[in-house]
Amino acid sequence: MAGRGDRSYCYREALPFAAMVSMECLNVGLNTLFKFAADRGMSRHVFLVYAYAVAALLLLPSLFFSRRRSRVLPSLNFSIVVKIFVLGAVGYASQIMGYTGINYGSPTLASAMSNLAPAFTFVLAVIFRMEKLSLSSSTTRAKLAGTVISISGAFVVTFYKGPSINPSFSFSSSSSPPSMNQLLDSTRSDWIIGSLFLSVEYMLVPVWYILVTHIMKEYPSEFTIIFFYTSSVSILAAVAGVFAEPDSSKWMIRPNIALASILCSGVFNCCINNSVHSWALHLRGPVFVAMFKPLSIAIAAAMGVVILGDTLFLGSIIGATIIVIGFYTVMWGKAKEEFGAFVMEATDLESSMDQNHPLLQTYKIHNSRT
Template sequence: MAAEKGLMGLLPLVVMVLVQVGYAGMNVIAKVAMNAGMQPLVLVAYRQIFATVALAPLAFYLERNTRPKITIPLLVNIFWCSLTGVTGNQVLYFIGLQLSTPTIGCALSNTLPALTFVLAVLFRQESVGIKRISGQAKVMGTICCVGGAMVLSFYHGHIIKIPESGIHVIDNAAGGAGASSSAASTAMSFLGPLLIIGSALSWAVWFVLQARVSESFPAPYTCSWLMCFMGSIQCILIAAGPNHHVAQWSLANPGALSAALYSGVVCSALGFSLTAWSIQKRGALYVSVFTPLLLVVVAVLSWAFLGEKLFMGTLIGSVFIIGGLYAVLWGKDMEEKLVAVAPLGEVDKHGDPVSTMVFNKEEQDVELQLPAAAGGGGGDGRAAGVA
């Protein structure tokens, strides 16, 4: 039984790593498609359309017996989720990606853990607890993740001499030249980076809103379907203005079709559902802290499929990102263990045990353990409170 709970506790960790791998592939495929002439707003609109179609059977069959009642207040909350997590986030990100590069886009997106942590604290979904080792681990881990992302993006160092992968299946020579030219022409412009930061802020707001929706409506597939359906209408209306010619909506190009299908099915349909489920199990901060892994995966995929070189900065930044991620997961797990063992009635609304004698004793006991259970069954208490 304990082993089973441990495996279930690890499941959100595995799920979020897979989600980041999916997003990493989208960054490469979407940039190639936009370099070939696909408009970013059209790509965002198609992404939501394909996601809505892909999620419909999952929402109907998997949750037909467990789905709570859909109410008007719930639909209003999901509308705000779609406006922030779908429309605002993706429109701002893809336009910013077109005006910059995938590296800059990934780097600035890694402000997400810091933004989510601040918002989660303001909305009382997380407690700082800076005087405790668990709170210090969360704060320092978040800073370490963001700092590692910046190092990985903007510091190269010398090239690490490793053999080529030999599986360069994507010919991005023209796309790379185009990206370099585009980046050079907009080097003095702050529009692209500002749009990407705005995208990260919109995404952070969605994390906080989705955490509240998941508490009252624990049906991630249905919630994601409604969100993508509303988002598709919003994105079509936004894209139709500057892209009113039929030719601009053509998917005859294999690259455009692949980008639309991949981003819609993998990144929106599966990505939103799995992320919503993980938020329901472990909270908004837990999920957002996986975002810096995107840079590590993009670096590996770029080496494997695009033939790019790996630099010392990539290695150093990756170490900081993994270390920071581990620290946050360990801090979250420690907090949940402390709350779980606190006597009934001695936990305040922020999840902090009131009894300092019991709290300090348990914290000392936890500190003596090896931090190998960072992704362990700490989410069971939260999941039980939601499901």
């Protein structure tokens, strides 16, 4: 019995925790690699087509494995396929916004802005009446405060740069470091544009989480869903890429950093990362998955400075700190709300058992007296 309990704890607690920490580290590394390749001429439209095509090819065998599980899985009907295609459209829009934002900004900026996802999740839940507002409730006030704080932090990151606090070392391949005036003049507008694109991305990420969770309830097969999802994104990216990137030379990928970025993202991000996130969403829900977002900020800042030669500004650190405070305020409110719902459910269950078993109620009264 103890062995079963240990295995259950490992599967529900330790394994998802380790998986999500690993995925956050992996995401930062892949974003840094993309930025490195994009700075050397790789098109983000071409990147999305090839990266998601690689993922779809890797996941193709999952269809054959799912046939073996056909006795326990429902049929893959037209309704589920349409929902997965909608998921692909949301995912493509999110990805193109995100990579455009990284192209204009940096992986560090993307990691800071990613913490807006819980705040936007709460806003969407209120708009679609999935979340009830009760200002007398401490959980509602916490979520409202956290949302306002997070969005305020995003404004700080976007519009206030502040002085540079960069260390003097970097492994970037640039021949000579730019002067401070060049950095301030050349990146100001790009930083704002990048922040706006990333804000739109993290408005779409909660929609993606909600759709995946909904689809997984109907068809609980992570790899099959992600296969159709990656195929949809690759097709949509190819259609959009024909118009957005008419230069045929951009579609010729040579064995360089662009190819490395496409292969690594296709294998580790589009395939493994999406599958792990789907599994974690199904097992623990969107709140658990979102809890690990702040971890990526420190990793992205370190990698951006060391590998890309990015410049850290005081405004980025202040804004990221404000966003993280707002993030955990929303998470605290949500966790307290879920705990309260769990306690109420347990109380109702206990009350129901007492009514159905009078002898149990008599036994409890006797024990309380003694």
